[in-house]
Amino acid sequence: MGMESKFIWMNGELVPFEKATLHFLTPALHYGVGVFEGIRSYNTPKGPAIFRLREHVERLFASAHVLGFRDIPWTVDDIIKATKDTVRANGFTDCYIRPLIYLDGGGWNLNVDGGKPSFGIAVWEWGNYLGAEALANGIRANISSFTRHHVNVSMTKAKIAGNYVNSVLAKTESVRLGFEEAIMLDPQGYVAECTGENLFVVRRGKIITPSTAPVLEGITRHSIFVIAHDLGYQVLEQPVSRDQLYMADEVFVCGTAAEVIGLSEIDYRKIGDGRSGKITGEIQKAFHEAIRGKTAKYEHWCDYVG
Numbered sequence: 041m042g043m044e045s046k047f048i049w050m051n052g053e054l055v056p057f058e059k060a061t062l063h064f065l066t067p068a069l070h071y072g073v074g075v076f077e078g079i080r081s082y083n084t085p086k087g088p089a090i091f092r093l094r095e096h097v098e099r100l101f102a103s104a105h106v107l108g109f110r111d112i113p114w115t116v117d118d119i120i121k122a123t124k125d126t127v128r129a130n131g132f133t134d135c136y137i138r139p140l141i142y143l144d145g146g147g148w149n150l151n152v153d154g155g156k157p158s159f160g161i162a163v164w165e166w167g168n169y170l171g172a173e174a175l176a177n178g179i180r181a182n183i184s185s186f187t188r189h190h191v192n193v194s195m196t197k198a199k200i201a202g203n204y205v206n207s208v209l210a211k212t213e214s215v216r217l218g219f220e221e222a223i224m225l226d227p228q229g230y231v232a233e234c235t236g237e238n239l240f241v242v243r244r245g246k247i248i249t250p251s252t253a254p255v256l257e258g259i260t261r262h263s264i265f266v267i268a269h270d271l272g273y274q275v276l277e278q279p280v281s282r283d284q285l286y287m288a289d290e291v292f293v294c295g296t297a298a299e300v301i302g303l304s305e306i307d308y309r310k311i312g313d314g315r316s317g318k319i320t321g322e323i324q325k326a327f328h329e330a331i332r333g334k335t336a337k338y339e340h341w342c343d344y345v346g
Contacts, residue, residue, distance in 0.1 A: 042164065049126045049161035052114075060160065067147040067155055072202020074142030075103035078236075078296040079123070081163075081345065083133035084333030089342035090127065090137065091296075091331050093120055095259050097139070103198035104141050108152040112141065114159060124345050126161045136166040136297070142201070166297075175324065178292075178304030178316045179220040181234070183282055184210040188224040188232035188254060196254055207235035221293070223285070223306065226254040231280040237298045240264065241280055242290035242319050251277045260294045260327075263341070267326045270337070273319065290317030292324075299331075300324040 048060035068074040077100045081090045097119045104112060114122075123137060139161045147155030186209050189196055194203045206224075214222035214235075223239065226232040232254045233239055238261040241248045247268055249261070268275050285291055291303040291311050300323055302316030311317075316324070330338035 043162070045130045045162065045164050047126065047129045049122050051158055051160070054126065054129050060162070066142070066144055068142035068144065068201065071143070071147070071150070072200070072205065073107070073147060073152065074140055074201040075100060075107055076138060076140040076199055076201060079137035079139070080296055080331070081127050081132065081135045081137060082331045084342060086333060086344055088127060088133040088345040089333055090123065090345065092259050092263070092341050093123060093343035097123070099199070099259065100139055100141065103200065104157070106195045106198035107200055109141060109157050110153070112157050119159070119161070120343070123161055126163050127345050130163055132163055132165060134165065135163045138162045174220070174301050176316060178302035180305040181221040181223050181303050182214055182217060182219045182307050184214060184222040184224050186210040186213065186224060188226050190227045191254055197257060199256065211235040225282065231282060231285060234293050237293035237295035239291065239293050241284060241288045242292070242317060243284070243288050245273070247273050247275045247319070248280060249275065249277055250280050258295060260296055260299070263327065263330070264294050264300070264323060267323055267330065271322055271326060288312070290320050292316070292320040300327050
C-alpha cells in the first residue's frame with residue numbers, strides 16, 4: 041500500500057512528506073500513548089468531500105480526553121480546517137486521512153502529564169481496505185482466540201494507539217490461518233466487533249448489532265443505523281452470541297476503512313448462500329451513494345474540501 045503524499049500537517053504547518061519524522065525516543069512510539077482517527081475523502085459531483093469530518097474530529101478530541109491529554113493547543117475547528125488544507129495541498133480526491141495526537145517531549149514516567157501533545161495529519165490515496173472483490177463476494181472470518189479489551193482495562197470508546205495491538209494480534213492470527221478478518225468476543229463471551237469494524241447480523245428481516253458498551257462507537261456504524269432505518273429495516277442493539285452468527289441469514293461489517301462488507305463464511309460455516317446477502321447489498325449501495333454525495337438527504341454528511 042503506497043502511503044506517499046506531497047505534504048503532512050505537523051503541529052500547525054504543512055511539512056514535505058520525507059521531512060515528517062519523529063525522534064526515536066518519542067514516548068508515543070515506546071508506549072502507544074496517542075489517539076487517532078481514520079477518515080475518508082471521496083470524489084463527488086461537487087468535488088472532493090470528507091465524510092462526516094466534524095464527527096470524526098470531535099471523536100478524536102474525545103479520545104484524547106479519555107486518555108488524559110490536557111490543554112491541546114488546537115480546537116476542533118482548527119483541525120477541520122487543517123484536514124481540508126492537507127487534502128487540498130496534496131491534490132487528492134479519493135483518499136484516506138489519518139490524524140494523530142501523540143505524547144511527545146517527555147512522559148517517560150508513564151504519566152501523560154509528563155509530556156506534551158503533538159499533532160499530525162497524513163493523507164494518502166487508498167482503495168477499499170479489504171479489496172474490491174470483497175464488495176460482491178464477501179470475506180471469510182473466524183472467531184479469534186484473542187478477547188476484545190475489557191471496558192475497564194483499556195477504554196473501548198477511545199481510539200488509543202496502544203489498544204490496537206489487540207487487533208494486530210487477532211488479525212495476524214486470522215490471516216495466517218487463511219481468513220481475511222477476525223471476529224473478537226468480549227470478556228463475557230459475546231460478540232464484540234472485528235479488528236477494525238463494527239458487526240451486524242441479519243436474521244428474519246431484522247438487523248442486530250452488539251450494544252455500544254464493549255465496542256467502539258463507530259461513525260460508519262451510526263450511518264448504517266440511519267440508512268437501514270430509512271430503508272425500512274429495524275435495527276436492534278442486543279447481545280449477540282457466537283452461534284447466532286452461524287445461524288444468521290447475513291452478517292456484515294462496517295468501518296471507515298472497510299466501508300460495508302458482507303461475511304461469506306465464519307469458522308468454516310457458510311453464512312446464507314455464501315455471498316453478500318440482499319439486505320447487505322441494499323445498505324452497501326445506499327452507503328456508497330451517500331459517501332459520494334449522490335443522496336440529497338445524506339449530503340450534510342459530506343464536508344466539501346473546496
